[in-house]
Amino acid sequence: METVLYTIENPDGPLTENDLKAVHACGDIIKRGGLVAFPTETVYGLGGDALNESSSARIYEAKGRPSDNPLIVHICDLEDLRLITEDIPEEAYVLAGRYWPGPLTMILKASDAVPRKTTGGLDTVAVRMPANAVALEFIRASGGYIAAPSANLSGKPSPTKAVFVMEDMRGRIDAVIDGGTNEIGLESTIVDLSGDRPMILRPGFITADDLSDALGTKVITDPAILDPNCKERPKAPGMRYRHYAPKGEVIPVKGSPEEVLGYIKGELSAARNAGKRTGVICCMENASEYDADVIRSAGALDDAKAAAHIFYSALRDMDDENIDIIYVENFTDLGFGEALWNRLLKSAGSRVLELQTKS
DSSP: OOOEEEEOSOTTSSOOHHHHHHHHHHHHHHHTTOOEEEOOSSSOEEEEETTOHHHHHHHHHHHTOOTTSOOEEEOSSGGGHHHHEESOOHHHHHHHHHHOSSSEEEEEEEOTTSOHHHHTTOSEEEEEOOSOHHHHHHHHHHTSOEEOOBSSOTTSOOOSSHHHHHHHHTTTSSEEEEOOSOSSOSOOEEEEOSSSSOEEEEOOSSOHHHHHHHHTSOOEEOGGGTOTTOOSOOSSTTTTSOOSOOSSEEEEEESOHHHHHHHHHHHHHHHHHTTOOEEEEEOTTTGGGOOOSEEEEOSOTTOHHHHHHHHHHHHHHHHHTTOSEEEEOOOOOSTTHHHHHHHHHHHTTTOOEEOOOOO
C-alpha cells in the first residue's frame, strides 16, 4: 500500500483552499473505510470510521494493538455525543463547556451505534473533541466520528511529528496529514464519568485539580497507573501495557537533584566502559554536566510542559542513535507532571530507580 503524505500550508488556521482540498480528500478515504493519520494538539492520531467495525479492526491491525485496548472517538460537535452515548451525565456537559475543544477525553455509556470493535468490547465509549483546526475539519469531512489511537506502532513512542508517523505507518495506512509539530506532546487526559464518581484513568494536560474545580467535587487519579508498586488492577484495559517505549532501556531516577546528577554521571561512565551507548533526558541546567552519546535538554525540573513537549521525540532520537540505556532525571510529578510521570513509567515498564537520601 502506498501511503500518501498531505502537507498543510496553514495548520493553525484558517485553512487555505489547498488545505481544505487535502483534508476533504482524506475525509473521503475514511468514508471508504480507509485509515488516515492526522494532527491534534496532543499527538498524531490514526483515524478510521468509528461507526464502521471493519475500520476499527484495521486500526488494531495497522498498529499491532491489543484488541481490548479501547479506541477514542473524536467528534467535532457537542451534539454528536447524542448518537454514540446514552444517559449522558450533567458532569459531561460541564466539562465539555469548559474544556472542549481540548485535550480531555470522557468515558461515557456507549449507545448501540458504536461497534464493540471500537470500544474494545466494553459497554462504554471514550470521546473527545480536539482543539486543532485541521483535526476538526478532517472529522467533519469524514462524517463526524473518527476512532483514533495514537498513530504509532503499538508500544513505540507516540508521534509528535508527521515524519514519525511515516516511520511507523508507511505502507500500513492510506494517508498522513502533516500539520506540523503537536502543541502539547502528550495524549489527552481521560476521565471516567460512567461510574459512581469521576476518576482519571490517564493523566494529561488537564489535571485532577482542573477537573475538581470544574465539577466542584474531588476528582482522583486511578492509583494503579501512577504507583509502580500498586497491586490494584487498573480501571481500564490497556493501562498496564508497556507503551511509549524506545528500543533501549529507560531508567527514571528519583531523588534529590544533587543525588540524581551524581548517580547518573557515575552510571554513564560505567556504561561507556562496558561498551554501551547512553542517553540522558535532563534539565537544561545539567545538560553540560553529562558525558553521553545523546543528551536532550527539557527545560527546568519543575517545567512539565517543556519536558512533555520533547519527551516522545527525545525517545525517538535515542532509537535513531541506537542508544542502549536512557537515564531520565527526576522531573516534577505534580500537576501536569503527573501525566509525564505516567508516560515515563510506561516507557520504563514501571521500573523506577529511587535513590535513598543520605541523612
